[in-house]
Amino acid sequence: MKKALYIILIGWVLLGNLGCKKFLSLNPPSDLSGNNFWRNKSDVERYTNGLYELFREAVFRPDMTAPSGAGEFPFLCWTGDLRGAPLVHPGGGREYFGYLTSNNIKAVVNYSVDFWNTNRFTQWDRFFKTIASANIAIDRIPGIDDPSMSDADKARYLGEAAFMRNLCYFFMIRIYGDVPYYTEPYFNGSLRRAPMAEVLKSCSADLDQYRKGLPWTYDNPALLAVRAMRGSAIVLQMHINMWLAAFDETNQETYYKKVDALGDELWNEGGKQAYELLPLTRTKEIFKGRSREGLFEIPQNVNYGESFGWSAFSDNVLYAPYKRAGITESYIYYIPDFMYELYPQDKPDLRKTAWFNPATMYSGTGKFIMLKYANVFANENAEDVNPDDNQIVFRLPDVNLLQAEALTHLGDRGKALRLVNEVRARAGATPFLDDGEETLLDNIFYERCREFMGEAQYWYDVVRTKRITNLQYRYGFHCSVEQFKAGAWTWPIDPAARNNNPDIVLNQYWLN
Template identity: 40%
Template sequence: MKQRFLITILVIAMFSGCKKFLNVDPLDSLSGNNFWKTRQDAETYTREVYRLFREGVAIRTGMILVGDLRCAPVAYGAYPPRGDFNLLSSNSIRTLVNTPRIQGDINTYWQVHGAWDVISDWTPIYKVVQAANVLYEKAPDVAEADQSMSAELIRKYQAEAVFMRCLSYFFMIRLFGDVPYYTNAYNDVPLPRTKDVEVAKACIAELEAHRNDLPWTYEDPANRAVRAMRGSAIALEMDLNMWLAGIDEANKKMYYEETDRLGDELTASNAYKLLPMENIAQVFAGRSEEGLFEVPQNVNYGDVLGNIRRTFTGAVLHYPYIQLNQNSTKSELTYTDGYLKKLYPEEANDLRKKYWFDNNIYNEDGTMQCFKFFNLALGENNTTASLSNYFIIFRYAGALLLQAEALANLEEGSQKAEALLNQVRTRAGADLYSAGTDKNLPDAIFYERSKELMGEGHYYYDLVRSRKIYNPDYCYRPISYGNFVQGAWLWPISEKALVNNPHMTLNNYWR
């Protein structure tokens, strides 16, 4: 505990009193005088990098929830009203981030819980980048004082640093587009924004150079999926390539081919698998063989109870499973416009309807509940423990569907794409896709991702990178093409980024 406190203080110190944008002065405590002496120092610091990501991205903001609700067919279903859901679904982001909490005004009560404005401040994510940069540079120093710090172990720590840095940039380019990119440990100059295409390419190059220094999995199952594995890096590369296919269309065929290659490598490892549907709760409880990377949460440390309104689970459950709204029998979020009937037709076979939803699945009045991330096995009297499911960033089912999507966009890839799609459908006990009866394979894969990954933060970004975001045939709350090209799909950047940085620009659409 003392070491964790020390590391926290060190990282906070790196970002306090900065006179320039992302200015980090070299500190004696980070240069090797008082730290980086033992293998345990490196291990403790590495864990702090993960903790910073957990705090800055998953736990304290609604950043992951944005991916499920923005431009989605959702509305609030319970009282008090969740106006933030309506604003997210209608892409009214300026109102969302600028609406203050007004004491006694029930129509703004959600703002204190959503804290959507904090997403605009990218400092917490850059703390992860900075900490990862320091880890990459300083890990080799430990070998001078601690002989147990082998060259192989140094490379592993550096590969973990690269993964966390690239994951942070991936989250940022999806939110903000162009972002400042740097990898030096102690940046001391104000930086302009780097084109998102270049950031994504740089991250792929880094991951390619370092991912083989990560293990496929860990001997200690406590580290599985919550620490970077080789499969984590491959999944991130796949997502980066598919993002590039959307924003660098001239080269999209190359990115699709790379996604396919990476998917084959992931499958050939035999390190990961789809868990049977009857064991699907283990996936979301964390550290399963299906997990590729995830963020842990634990109610014993107050993670859930203090932030439940920033999670998908908190939105789609009600009393007696979650007691947020004075024992309300309606969830705070409801799907509208017949969306769940489209994903899960009443006549279609699909065990996800049984395992993830209650009998009110098609109701649009807030009575529908989704138990995907809630451990029903613990019973109604253990609701706090039932909420300890993890934030899933990447898992094997998502990677299979991403590879299938890439293949469906290649002339020769249809048969292989169909097989990958049906792997996921077979696990779900769902009706199999057949080209003989369903002529639109890309659509089938798109909707399969919408079903399988619901609540995991992918829906909106799938719409954006596929350019379905301005097509009303796919997007229930479309952004017009004109507004899209002007940046309506981006998230506003806080004006704090302009302080002492003459090179910085904001996202003009939201100014």
């Protein structure tokens, strides 16, 4: 049974997308067996590339070369940017915007326009496919006997597999709450959902074991940010511990101290040499991807006919000349009060001109536009021109702001202010002052809203900071504390998850 599962997973990783030439160099399928794989560094490189491809299939379209509208899956956009957000669709139709902003997730899942593949939001199988493959890599890599594969090479590949495994678990927890957890290779038993705090603690410990095998950066610029680096693992682990602090309040101080230590590791042990906050005049470079500011990104490449299609956030906030001439408005705009909160008209902030059109950013109309995503290309398979950007998952400002938030909770507002004001200095914005803990926490939250708009962070930040239960926070969706505890922030789980795991309990909030 284990050998059969092993061969299936090899097929998943190596044959998952034959069109993705930049990732894969394939042997004939008959050669992919347990007897002639895991022989050398080349095998490990191919398998590792396949892990990234599996993850991309879990959060985007399975065929990136298909025409727009085929296999669309706006996972990051819908779960991170649109859900519960203070935004409006200015026209008729596209009811899903209203469903998402009002947290009517049942209506989202049952949405009648099937090219969005909305039922996929309830299915975790693609994440577990990536995890199962990563588990095998971690099991097999130490035993490879290849003189060309150094101990440092093995440590790097193990670090990459561990990063992908824990990134998948983290993504699933932010969607479903409790999830099944395992790290054994070839596992084929029945699983129950484990408490998310216990899973996250295991993920953090796993990253402690493997992250220092990752390089701070790569000499090959094509690998920057699209392959895991030590900074990628650090920022993931910081997020994991901030999520733990939100849901395991008894041990908050331990988690905040861990976040601070991780941030210091990046700044003091090599991150300052590997990464930098780039000037906003280089915005196109930042969001094109593979820059020194990027910590982890999901790539697309027009040279291989690839496109995120309609599944990227950018599709919602651009119009001609960044799309074809017939599209004259964005599909969404952020409500003016929220934009005034983030970007007061009378205060300096270079992001207003680098990332928006100041004449329309407060308009409350479809003329709202985000120039942050204005890298475009013409693609004959697309509806119009589309951004040629990688999908940002983590950028360097995340480290500054997560560490600053943790430090504020620990009472070290001086160090917290230095870190958050580094981000504001890059934007030419007025530095924050020490006006007390609560004010600084609010300032850091809004700085995250400014910096990461459109980068799939908003919903997770309002959940993690419990702002969705706090009516003093005036924007977007709110629920009661009881609804929050019952799982109003989660997604439903497909009942098919119980087919092979009958002990799985579905998210009860969405069954009522």
